[in-house]
Amino acid sequence: xxxxxxxxxxxxxxxxxxxxxxGVLYPLAVWGVSRLPGLHANAEAVDTTLVAVTREGxxxxxxxPSAATLPASGGSNKGELNSDYTKVIDERRTAVAxxxxxxxxxVPQDAVTASASGLDPNISPEYAALQVPRVAxxxxxxxxxxxxxxxxxxxxxxxxxxxVTALNRAIDAATR
Amino acid sequence: xxxxxxxxxxxxxxxxxLAAAYRPLxxxxxxxxxxxxxxxxxxxxxxxxxxxxxxxxxxxxxxxGVLGFSFVGIVFLYVIQRLQSLLPFDFGRGNVPSGMAFNxxxxxxxxxxWQSYVPEAVMGHAxxxxxxxxxxxxxxxxxLAVAVALIRGFVRHQTDRLGNFWVDLxxxxxxxxxPLSFVFAIVLIALGVTMSLKSGVDVDGQAIVxxxxxxxxxxxxxxxxxxxVLNANSAHPFENPNEWTNLLEIFLLLVIPVALTRTFGQxxxxxxxxxxxLGVMATIxxxxxxxxxxxxxxxxxxxxxxxxxxxxxxxxxxxxxxxGTSTGAVNSLHDSYTGLGGGGALLNMLFGEMTPGxxxxxxxxxxxxxxxAMFLAGLMVGRTPEYLGKKLGRKEVTAAAVSILAMPTxxxxxxxxxxxxxxxxxxxxxxxxxxxxxxxxxxxxASNNNGSAFGxxxxxxxxxxxxxxxxxxxxxxxxxxxVLALAGSLAAQKKVPVTxxxxxxxxxxxxxxxxxxxxxxxxLxFVPALALGPIAEALQ
Numbered sequence: 140x141x142x143x144x145x146x147x148x149x150x151x152x153x154x155x156x157x158x159x160x161x162g163v164l165y166p167l168a169v170w171g172v173s174r175l176p177g178l179h180a181n182a183e184a185v186d187t188t189l190v191a192v193t194r195e196g197x198x199x200x201x202x203x204p205s206a207a208t209l210p211a212s213g214g215s216n217k218g219e220l221n222s223d224y225t226k227v228i229d230e231r232r233t234a235v236a237x238x239x240x241x242x243x244x245x246v247p248q249d250a251v252t253a254s255a256s257g258l259d260p261n262i263s264p265e266y267a268a269l270q271v272p273r274v275a276x277x278x279x280x281x282x283x284x285x286x287x288x289x290x291x292x293x294x295x296x297x298x299x300x301x302x303v304t305a306l307n308r309a310i311d312a313a314t315r
Numbered sequence: 316x317x318x319x320x321x322x323x324x325x326x327x328x329x330x331x332x333l334a335a336a337y338r339p340l341x342x343x344x345x346x347x348x349x350x351x352x353x354x355x356x357x358x359x360x361x362x363x364x365x366x367x368x369x370x371x372x373x374x375x376x377x378x379x380g381v382l383g384f385s386f387v388g389i390v391f392l393y394v395i396q397r398l399q400s401l402l403p404f405d406f407g408r409g410n411v412p413s414g415m416a417f418n419x420x421x422x423x424x425x426x427x428x429w430q431s432y433v434p435e436a437v438m439g440h441a442x443x444x445x446x447x448x449x450x451x452x453x454x455x456x457x458x459l460a461v462a463v464a465l466i467r468g469f470v471r472h473q474t475d476r477l478g479n480f481w482v483d484l485x486x487x488x489x490x491x492x493x494p495l496s497f498v499f500a501i502v503l504i505a506l507g508v509t510m511s512l513k514s515g516v517d518v519d520g521q522a523i524v525x526x527x528x529x530x531x532x533x534x535x536x537x538x539x540x541x542x543x544v545l546n547a548n549s550a551h552p553f554e555n556p557n558e559w560t561n562l563l564e565i566f567l568l569l570v571i572p573v574a575l576t577r578t579f580g581q582x583x584x585x586x587x588x589x590x591x592x593l594g595v596m597a598t599i600x601x602x603x604x605x606x607x608x609x610x611x612x613x614x615x616x617x618x619x620x621x622x623x624x625x626x627x628x629x630x631x632x633x634x635x636x637x638x639g640t641s642t643g644a645v646n647s648l649h650d651s652y653t654g655l656g657g658g659g660a661l662l663n664m665l666f667g668e669m670t671p672g673x674x675x676x677x678x679x680x681x682x683x684x685x686x687x688a689m690f691l692a693g694l695m696v697g698r699t700p701e702y703l704g705k706k707l708g709r710k711e712v713t714a715a716a717v718s719i720l721a722m723p724t725x726x727x728x729x730x731x732x733x734x735x736x737x738x739x740x741x742x743x744x745x746x747x748x749x750x751x752x753x754x755x756x757x758x759x760x761a762s763n764n765n766g767s768a769f770g771x772x773x774x775x776x777x778x779x780x781x782x783x784x785x786x787x788x789x790x791x792x793x794x795x796x797x798v799l800a801l802a803g804s805l806a807a808q809k810k811v812p813v814t815x816x817x818x819x820x821x822x823x824x825x826x827x828x829x830x831x832x833x834x835x836x837x838x839l840x841f842v843p844a845l846a847l848g849p850i851a852e853a854l855q
Contacts, residue, residue: 142376146383152364153481154387154453157488160360161452162445165493169500169530173510178501182510184518184525189507189552192519203623210435210515210524212547216650216771218657218749219615220855228616252619255550255647258523261623296558297321298626304519 188305190258197277198310200270202303203249204231207257215253239269261300264293278314288313322628325562332566333573340570341577347490348463348483357485371476374803377464378796380480381457385424392420392446405439406514414780421784423447425791426454426673428542428643428766429783431774435524435546440512447542448531455538456487458675461795462575465679466582468802469703472810477802492538499567500533507556508532528553536567539673541643541766549646550622561625561646565633568642572671575678583703587821592681595829596671603659604635610656620651638663641673643766650769658849661756664763665837667722679798686715688832692818701817704810714801721793723840725786726762730754744771752848757783762790
């Protein structure tokens, strides 16, 4: 017991020293470097397109469903054999098919499933293509123009995706 | 690129990066723990703490150091959470409730990083930095220290000294974890990870919580900690914005446990001894990746709980790496995985976190398993087993057995009681066998100090907070004390010369024995529980 207490005192002193170095100086040093031009915008998420935001109105592309209750990010955590949740997915599929005026079989998976973060800014090129006619109609832009904007917001090295946040801002800019 | 090819390319990039880092990092770590001199900063810390850095310790004093340091770490972390409202950058999130603070303090000190709290609503930047980030470093450094002490047990002979815990702790932090974290934190920011002292940012009219993410993200992966700065962890776009940060984070969480096999080879002066352990780890890891990736690619709704930018492969590789190391960060929700995919993640933990395991914990766990394997081989041929020139007698095998059995014992007791408690039903997020998997996963994660979750389960009740807290505590410190006792008794021995009767531990025979031991111990212990959970679900 004596040895345990002796070691604990030494441990407390070490912990305090390390708290100053690792808990204060280290993060502040990283923060300091992140003030450099070129890093600052990333660090502060200036004009970020990393997260999806639902925009009201048919003239915007709709991101994936979100199970997050902001400010907390997160997903549904529902298993694939959960029949209650299967109903939720079926309802989403019906709603998307109605909104876009297509058959339910044409609705892609990412349009009806909730992402892990609830903030996934991306949709599949298939889901984007599905939304183009409605967005064109509601925004007054031509279908060709909307397709052009979609292409400009499409990217990815291993998985090709469309960034909805960037895309909707491009719609704003084109209709202003 | 087809998804299959894209996935294979990602695995290829990852393996190439790990291969490139293997020797330089492994050799560097070996030199760090063998060095004789102290840097100026280290000397200043030793002076402040009134520690003689050149005095070596017996195994028991070394163990008291680990326990004492972890004890004050838990108390300190508990206190600052309870007093959060007095600290700056708390954004009115208030003091953390007692059960949650207790669980979180144990969780971060034991390198588990199980999170029963929602960071965006509960943790301010001050606790994240001076509490959680600090433990991210030092809990990993404790794992390194214990691993090095065990290796010294094999290397040294006829001595009762295992080194100095404080020196190993400080060196592991200053010479390995801190420089790597600093560099990779900056790289992560350059690739898009955020680093802000503000409470959040407005995105097209929606407030999104921001935090000093990058500094914590780097050590969260490097230290195989895994506690998310934000609730969605590495699925959150601020923590893991794109495919390249995703690959980098997977690399970071694997690199130290993998390179430690090289460090081990260097310290025992026979690199092949390390390569064979790496071979066993890599074999199991690759097999489990095939299971998880294959299961997820053929799931009914594969995108539920996954981020589009990572793809199925990028999610499955992360899931396999985070559960095969004791990291527990997630970039997709394991609760929404298929029966087989989620079961694979669970099985990775049930192997006892040694494929390749956590920082330090992985290498000492697989060395303990190697002792068990050699003991079994010895029984078969009727010889006293030996490993690395040390006889494995009653003391050594007992210590190894205690170390191996601690995790299944606390896991099955905890999960068993929880499964029959009436209040558990209301805590589950999914019905049927998947619900049982949620319980099993929680206790497997806590007892193995992993920290990932089938996150739908609600674990904020006093029962869950305290029982999972105790599982983390016992799952961490019983093996550590047993491993240090083992190291002590190994170091006290004479070195036995290699004879014609010595089973070589660098070849395929030993590799098969060790792989068999890892798989069999897990299978014998857990098949009944797995049959009712993930296996039942996979067969539906």
